[in-house]
Amino acid sequence: MANRSSNRGLVYLRRSTDQQENSLQMQLGWAIESARRLGVEIDASVSDIAHMQSRNLNAYKSIRLDDAISGTKMDRPGLNALRQDVDNDKLVSHVFVQKRDRLGRPEDLFEMGAIERSISSLGVTIVFDDKTVSPNDSGISNLGEDISMLVEYHSGRSWLVRHTERVVESKVLLAKQGAWTGGNAPYGYKRVLVGSDGTILEDLEDGRKVSQAGCHVEIAPGDENELTVVRRILDQKLLGVSDKKIAKVLNQEGIPSPGAGRSRIDQGHKHMVSGKWSSSAIKAVCTNKATIGYLQTGRRSDGTIRRMTKTGHRKLDDNDKDINGNLRQITHEEADTILVKTRHAAQYDPDKWEKVQELRQARGASQRGISRGSDAAKYPLACRVFDQSCGCGSVMYGRSAGEKTMYTCGRYMRSSGAECENNHVDAHALLNQSLHAIRQIVLDRFGRDRLRLRIEARAEMSRVDSGTSTRERELQQLIEQRKKVQRNLETVKDRMTTEEDDDVYSALKARFTELKAELQRVDDAIAQSKKVIDQAVSHSDDIDLAMKLCDSLSLHTNNREFRGSICEFVKKSGLHVGLAFTGAVKGTKKPIRKLTAGIITFSDRDLAVPIHGKDRVASN
Secondary structure (H helix, E strand, C coil): CCCCCCEEEEEEEEEECCCCCCCHHHHHHHHHHHHHHHHCEEECCCCHHHHHHHHHHCCCCEEHHHHHHCCCCCCHHHHHHHHHHHHCCCCCEECCCCCCCHHCCCCCCHHHHHHHHHHHHCCCCEEEECECCCCCCCCCCHHHHHHHHHHHHHHHHHHHHHHHHHHHHHHHHHHHCCCCCCCCCCCCCCEEEEEECCEEEEEEECCCCCCCCEEEEEEEECHHHHHHHHHHHHCCCCCCCCHHHHHHHHHHHHCCCCCCCCCCCCEEEEEEECCCCCCCHHHHHHHHHHHCCEEEEEECCCCCCEEEEEEEEEHHHHHHHHCCCCCCCCCCCHHHHHHHHEECCCCCCCCHHHHHHHHHHHCCCCCCCCCCCCCCCCCCCCCCCCCCCHHCCCEEEEEEEECEEEEHHHHHHHHCCCCCCCEEEEEHHHHHHHHHHHHHHHHHHHHHHHHHHHHHHHHHHHHCCCCHHHHHHHHHHHHHHHHHHHHHHHHHHHHHHHCHHHHHHHHHHHHHHHHHHHHHHHHHHHHHHHHHHHHHCCCCCHHHHHHHHHHHHHHHHHCCCHHHHHHHHHHHHEEEEEEEEEEEECCCEEEEEEEEEEEECHHHCCCCCCCCCCECCCCC
């Protein structure tokens, strides 16, 4: 494809964590200056970053942004938007990325290389701070440039691995010395800065980071009112009261939960924590060993490159992934964690605390070991359905009641009804309705004939991307080679019929045998090449199947394999379903919740109530 000459650019920005405070501004500043120097038009300013962060945008003006997303992930909303816009907008001629490691630090170098080449192959120039990758429209790969690209991605990945290993080793060393290795202090405790002699130098407020030679951070008993709540919760557990009942009483009394006043990120959206107690918050208080004077580190492990053990770092293995290959959090056995005596005294009787643990173990014995992992086939719309009632905005989670599956308001489930109503919807019916609506949207927009043409165009692009065009060139070269061998064979054959010298005839005969063998090899290669190409280009049956599937989309929802594949489609389409419920009466007096309205969108920004709720949107 020829170079695009419109001189319009896009900027891709990425940072791995929100601790890299000025990283995005520096990247954009470089891009603006580089575009000005090259005479390329980009619509972007530093103030746009704050605008995008406050609204959780991945695409705005000329900026495509992945904020606090690791470069090890290849499926990133900002990167996906960049690739889609470059593909669809033929006026985009340049993409500005400050460094290749901003584009990615991949585990699979060739996958990242393919993404970069897919951009440049469209006629787009990629500008880095130390090089410019020009479009390659010759159809022939430049081996030197490809090797250089892979080496750079390998270098970025290697640095990340070494850095991760150093961080994990440092955490293990600090944990064994009784230091707090990260995050806010547990409920009832505070973080303190401790000198080399063990003296507490100062209290640290949440979020404050300190790097001071010879000092480290520990936790110590904090607010006495919170410690009183901790003891009360443990006393209630000794009496056999459930977590949900304890949480309900604390919420009724208006006692703020551990996360009150803080913000967190769920489903990629930053929001304020409600301040309500939940069963998981009660569990965290009950199992905190700091209450009896011990600091436990390494109970959970969720690293993406290396994971922590009590002896150091380790590589990831199959146990760190679920059945779909996605990374999951691992809970280590007690013997595999780091347990150190703290400087402060126990805040609760250790014998009573151990009794609480025994009661908890006995109470949860019937459910222990039962997987609660998501089932793609059972809940295809998982994390895509949201309660829009009364400004709630909560994710509606999949759950079952007997044979029936449904999506229920997550805020209601977490707070045992303290924060929201029992809003729920039949999962199977919602899936059918959503697929029916998608089919109507697609057919109304394109029409059946135009839709088939789009699918055929996509199939052709897939054929080219898979290297079929390269194989066709190789086939043509083989055909030309066969013609040449055939001509040589005919020449030798003609000379053999007139040659009288026995020695020359013997030489010609040997050459004739060689050429026949070579001709057979070329014929075999041609046959194999044609077979591969035929397999790659025979899209007709697949296209017919796709059209048939579109016509009867909602009829396949009883097929488990089909339902499992819907998740990936839903994810790529950006589908979001918002549902609104109101109170109603069934019969003469039974109060129920009734579904009264719904909306299907392809962007979370189009939901009437933002994810997590209009009253819980966190400012940056």
